[in-house]
Amino acid sequence: xxxxxxxxxxxxxxxxxxxxxxxxxxxxxxxxxxxxxxxxxxxxxxxxxxxxxxxxxxxxxxxxxxxxxxxxxxxxxxxxxxxxxxxxxxxxxxxxxxxxxxxxxxxxxxxxxxxxxxxxxxxxxxxxxxxxxxxxxxxxxxxxxxxxxxxxxxxxxxxxxxxxxxxxxxxxxxxxxxxxxxxxxxxxxxxxxxxxxxxxxxxxxxxxxxxxxxxxxxxxxxxxxxxxxxxxxxxxxxxxxxxxxxxxxxxxxxxxxxxxxxxxxxxxxxxxxxxxxxxxxxxxxxxxxxxxxxxxxxxxxxxxxxxxxxxxxxxxxxxxxxxxxxxxxxxxxxxxxxxxxxxxxxxxxxxxxxxxxxxxxxxxxxxxxxxxxxxxxxxxxxxxxxxxxxxxxxxxxxxxxxxxxxxxxxxxxx
Ligand SMILES: Cc1ncc(COP(=O)(O)O)c(C=O)c1O
Numbered sequence: 111x112x113x114x115x116x117x118x119x120x121x122x123x124x125x126x127x128x129x130x131x132x133x134x135x136x137x138x139x140x141x142x143x144x145x146x147x148x149x150x151x152x153x154x155x156x157x158x159x160x161x162x163x164x165x166x167x168x169x170x171x172x173x174x175x176x177x178x179x180x181x182x183x184x185x186x187x188x189x190x191x192x193x194x195x196x197x198x199x200x201x202x203x204x205x206x207x208x209x210x211x212x213x214x215x216x217x218x219x220x221x222x223x224x225x226x227x228x229x230x231x232x233x234x235x236x237x238x239x240x241x242x243x244x245x246x247x248x249x250x251x252x253x254x255x256x257x258x259x260x261x262x263x264x265x266x267x268x269x270x271x272x273x274x275x276x277x278x279x280x281x282x283x284x285x286x287x288x289x290x291x292x293x294x295x296x297x298x299x300x301x302x303x304x305x306x307x308x309x310x311x312x313x314x315x316x317x318x319x320x321x322x323x324x325x326x327x328x329x330x331x332x333x334x335x336x337x338x339x340x341x342x343x344x345x346x347x348x349x350x351x352x353x354x355x356x357x358x359x360x361x362x363x364x365x366x367x368x369x370x371x372x373x374x375x376x377x378x379x380x381x382x383x384x385x386x387x388x389x390x391x392x393x394x395x396x397x398x399x400x401x402x403x404x405x406x407x408x409x410x411x412x413x414x415x416x417x418x419x420x421x422x423x424x425x426x427x428x429x430x431x432x433x434x435x436x437x438x439x440x441x442x443x444x445x446x447x448x449x450x451x452x453x454x455x456x457x458x459x460x461x462x463x464x465x466x467x468x469x470x471x472x473x474x475x476x477x478x479x480x481x482x483x484x485x486x487x488x489x490x491x492x493x494x495x496x497x498x499x500x501x502x503x504x505x506x507x508x509x510x511x512x513x514x515x516x517x518x519x520x521x522x523x524x
Contacts, residue, residue: 119255129153129491132480136489149488149508149515151500154299154467155375156438159505164438166373168431172417185412188400189215189381193415196422197381201334201366203347208354210392213383214399215410219335219367220246222382223292224406226331226363228254229398230290238278238291241495242301242461242470244333247292263301268462270309276316283320288327292365296346297336297466300491300498302446304340304464310349314356321357328360338371339439340465350385358388361395368414370467371435379414442467445501445509452513458520460513467502473520482519488512 114121129152136150145161156164173181188194194213198206216222223246227237233255239247240263251258259282262274283289293313296304305313317328340346353362362385369375384395403409421427449469453460461470473479473496480492491498497516501509 122252132489132491135484139484139487139489143487147487149490149504149512151498151504151512152489152491153503154500155502156370156373156442156467157503158441159507164373166431166434166438168421168427168434169372169374169417172420172427173413176413176416180416181413183412185215185409185415187403187409188396189213189410190412190415190419192419194381196419197366198383200418200422201337201364201381201383202350203344205344205347205349205351207350207352207362207385209356209385209387210389211383211385212392212396213366213381214396214403215415216380216382216399216403217378217407217410218369218380219333219365220250220380221403221407221410222363222365222367222380223247223331223333224250225382225399225402226290226292226329226365227251227256229402230327230329230361230363231256231288232286235286235288235290236282238275238282238289240294240298242298242303242493244294244299263298263303264461270303270305270312272309272312272316275313279316280320283326283328287325288329290329290331292331292333294333294335296334296340296464298468299336299466300468300493301461301470302463302466302468303461304346304466305349307349307352310352314352317360318357321359324359326359329363330360331363331365333365335365335367336370336466338435339442339467346465353385356385356387358386358391361386361391363395368418372414372417374414374417377411377414379411379418441506442502445504445506448506448509449499449501449513452510453517456514456517458513458517461496467500469499469501470496471499471516471520472496474524478523479516479520482523483516486515486519488515490516 133152136152139148158164197213198211227250236257236259238259241260242263248258261278262271265271320326364383367380382399384392386392421431463469476492476496483490
């Protein structure tokens with residue numbers, strides 16, 4: 111028997127991050143065969159057509175103009191006060207709900223997801239997520255002795271599967287009397303799906319119906335990491351206004367991230383933003399997350415917070431920043447359109463794409479498909495139920511041609 115030093119709860123299988131591993135293989139192929147002959151659709155970061163990471167000028171100019179001490183200093187545990195004031199405005203835009211809103215800075219959206227799962231479930235509880243999911247939801251749940259149950263994201267008409275959501279939602283809530291469900295929308299990772307405003311109404315009606323039992327506690331986490339790359343204008347933020355005047359036992363937590371919208375992936379900044387009709391519950395949220403911040407990472411990245419507030423305070427900078435994000439969003443849309451069109455022409459089945467960094471292709475043996483595609487110099491992430499193609503990382507030209515290659519390989523192996 112192996113001798114373990116690590117405590118039982120902290121012993122995990124020896125697996126490295128699959129996505130980063132595949133990205134390293136793609137890099138090897140690029141070195142061997144040349145950039146033009148490899149399609150690397152592995153990482154979830156915006157890359158230009160030359161394969162270089164996009165870093166917004168407005169963001170990095172601001173960073174470089176900061177005095178060293180402003181970058182080096184500790185931030186407050188909850189986050190800098192002006193950041194906490196600004197972040198809900200940035201997240202909700204014109205659609206700020208009429209509610210008690212409190213924010214706490216976290217290192218990326220991940221920190222916010224962590225606080226939501228840990229602080230709003232009991233040990234052994236299950237959270238509810240869709241069957242196409244971002245895998246850290248599971249990793250975080252496991253880390254804290256929680257489980258995850260999935261509902262089917264799509265019905266047979268490829269629409270949001272309200273029936274499946276309702277079934278699992280009520281099953282878990284009846285059992286646990288509290289439920290954390292994470293909806294990664296708009297611009298879902300990995301599918302690119304965004305709930306429509308009507309679908310949000312259905313979700314909220316279900317929550318309100320179940321909130322009639324005062325013993326039920328319903329927590330809806332809106333993981334909006336990709337919101338800046340959704341919709342044409344502001345329409346994908348409209349749903350936030352629906353969170354006004356909810357019953358006291360429905361709490362909304364927006365998991366806000368600066369990773370994508372500010373291209374600050376490694377600078378680790380974001381926020382957990384609560385929306386509640388009840389002041390006490392909002393206050394409780396704030397102090398619960400404050401404690402969690404101190405216990406886990408003490409405080410966040412001060413320079414990242416300051417970049418947001420400096421840009422937000424200056425109308426000229428805001429305009430320049432928004433123009434840059436818009437340009438990146440348009441580039442992404444063109445690539446996704448090219449992929450969707452290419453898929454149609456090749457007869458490749460894909461999940462309904464609305465917005466964002468990724469498109470998903472359902473298939474039976476995703477791991478095998480991904481391995482076979484490596485032989486074609488196409489690197490695509492294998493998920494449980496299919497393949498994830500990162501349009502954020504691939505030029506429009508290659509987005510056009512990739513679907514036919516994937517179709518050919520799937521036909522060969524399925
Ligand atoms: C679905 C989803 N949620 C949240 C995040 C949060 O990322 P970060 O912690 O970098 O903000 C990501 C990033 O990849 C994501 O894909």
